Amino acid sequence: MMHNSAQIIFSLEVILFASVIFMHLSKKSSSVISLYVLQSLVIAVQLFGSAFQEASWSLFLVALVVFVVKVVVSPHFFKKLVSENQLKFTASTYLNGPMSLVILALLTGVTYSRFFKPLTILSADHQNTLLLAVAMMLISIFLIINRKGALSQMIGVLSLENGIVSFAFLAGLEQTPGLQLGIIFDILVWIIIATLFATMVYKQYGSLDVTAMTHLKEE
C-alpha cells in the first residue's frame, strides 16, 4: 500500500515536471495555459488526496480553493487576455530550442547534485520525487528568464509557485489551513493584478513581447 502510494506520488510529480518541460517547448499561448491547468490540477489532486487521507475538512476546503483559483479562475483570466489581445503565439525565446534543452538538462543535473542533496532528508520516503520538485522550480525560473512573452513570464511565476507547493506537500511542510488560504488569496490577487498589467502593457506597446519595452533604456 505504502509502495503504491509512493508510486502514485512519483507519477504525479513526473507529470508536474513534464508539464514545465513542455511549457518550454510549446509555441502556442493556449498550450502554455493548458499545461498550467494540468499542473494546477495535479497540485489540487495531491491536496485532495492529503485531505482524504487525514480526513480533514479544513484541508479539503484548501484543496477546493486551490482548484477553483488555479484550475478555474486563473485560466479564465489568461484566456480572456489571449482572446482580447489576439495573442495566439507569444512563445518566442532568447535561446533557441536545442540550447534551451541543454540548459534544461543542466538544471535537472544541478538539482541532483551535492548542493541540493541535503534537502532529501526532509522526506526519506520521497527523496527522488522531492528533487524532481526542485528541478521543476529551477526550470520554471528558466521559463521566466528565457521567454519574451509577458504571458509566459506570468505562467512561469505561477509554475514556480506550483513547484514550491508541491515540494512543501512532499516534505510535509504544509501550513495550517488558515495560512494556506492566505497564500492562495495572495496568489489570486497576484494573478488579477498581473493580468491587468499585461493588458495595460499591451495597450501601451501593442504587444506582450517584453523586448519591446525599451523606454527605460532610452532615458
Add this chain to the structure above:
Amino acid sequence: MALSFIIATACIASGLSLFVKKNPSTGSEWRALGMIAILASLGELTATVIAVAAVVKNGSYASAVYFSIDSLGAILLILVAVIGFIVSWYSVGYLKAEVAKNIIGFSRVRQYFILLHLFLFAMFFAIITPNPIMMWIAIEATTLSTAFLISFYNKPSAMEAAWKYLILNSVGLLLGFFGTLLFLYPSLQAGQEGLITWHSIRANVAGFDPFVVKIAFIFILIGYGTKMGLVPMHTWLPDAHSKAPVPISGLLSGVLLNIAFLAILRFKSVVDLAVGRDFSQELLIFFGIVSILVSAFIIFIQKNYKRLLAYSSIEHMGVMALGFGFGGLGASAALLHMIYHSLAKSLLFLSSGHIFLKYSSTKILLVKGVMSVLPFTGVSFIIGFLAITGIPPFGIFITEFSILSAGIQNHPIVTLMALFGLTLVFIGFFRHTVAMIFGENETGMQPGEAGAWTMAPVVILAVMLTVTSFYVPSFLALLINAASVAH
C-alpha cells in the same frame, strides 16, 4: 490593543478613501482624502508611540495572539509610522500641485490614497506579525499594492518599471517563500501546531540539519535580498523608485527596503543559532560590498536625480548588510544607520518632488540653479546630500565610521573597498548636487516654492535628521542595543 489599532486604522482609511466622491463645486473631496490620510497616519503614529513605550519598558509588546513586536520590530514600527505620517501629509499638497498642473485627475488621486493606506497596512502587518509565513504574505502584499503606484502616471516607461518590479519581486519573494518553508521544518517535526512563530523556530533550532539551514538562508537572502535591492538582484529598484510618485519613492526607499532587511535579520538570528555567525556574516559581507561598489560607480555617472537617489538606497542597503556582516559594533551602527538613512532619503525624495514640480524633469542636465529658483528646497536638498554622503556632523558619518571600524581588523580589504566606494559616492553625489543646486538658472524660470503643505513635512524631516545626528534619544539607544544583541 495598540498594534491591532494600527492595522485596523490603515485598513479603514483605505476603505474610507474608496468612498470619497468628487464634488467640483465645493472641492470637499480634497479635504476628505487629506483628512483621512493625515488623521489615519497620526492615529497610527500615536498607537506606535504607545506600543514602543511598552517595548522600552518590558522588552516586547503583544496585542492579541497574532501581533507582537520586540526591540527590532519597534525600531521598524517607528520608522514606518513617522515616515508614513510625513509622506501622507506631503502627499496632500504634492498631489494637489500635480492636479493643478493637469498631470493627474481626481480618480488617480483617490486611487493613490487607497493604495497608500494599503501599502502602509501591509508594511505594518509585516513588522508586527510573529509568523514568518504571514510576514511573507504581507511583504508580497506590499509588492501588489505598490505596483499600481509605480505605474501611476500611466506612461510606457512607468508601465515597464512596474512590470519589471512585479515579475522580479514576485520571483524573488517566491524563492524567499521556499526558504521560509525550509525554516519551518524542525518546528513541524516537533509537532508544533497552529501559528509557528519566530520564537518557536528558535526554540526548535536543534532539529535543523546544518546543510538544509544553509540552503534555506541562501534562498532567503536571494529572495528578500531582491526586495531589499541588494546587488545583483537590484535591477528593478532604480526603475521602480524613479517612476513612482515622489512621496511613494520616499516610502519605498526610506522604509520598505528596511522591512525586507528585517525579514533577513529575523532568519539570520535563527541561522546564527543553528550553524554559528560566520556563515550568515560572510554572505552579508559579500552582498554588502558588491552593492556598495556597483551603486557607487553608477551614482558617479548618473544622469537622472531620482535614479541617483535610488542607487544611493542600494548603496546604503549594502552598508547596512556590511554592518551586520561585520557584527558587534557594526550591527548596532547598522541599525542606527537604518534610521538616519530613512530620514535622509525621505528628505531627499520629498525635496526632489519640489524640484520636479518646478522643472518638470528628472534629468540632472535640465535642472540648474535650484538655489535661486527654489531656495528653501535647495537648502533642504543640500542638508539631505550632506547627511546621505556621511559628512560630519550628520549621523551617517558616525555610523559609517563605526561600521568600517568594526570591519578593519578582520576584513581589512573589504573595509578599504567599502571606503573607496563611499568616497566615490560622495564625489559623484557632490558633482550632481553642485550642478543642480548652484548652476546658472538659464531658463529664466520664476522663483517660487511649492507651498506650505509640502514644505512643512520637509522641514520636520530636516530637523529630525539634524537633531538625531547630535542626540540619539535614550529610548532609541536602548532599542538599538537590545536589537543588535539579539541579531
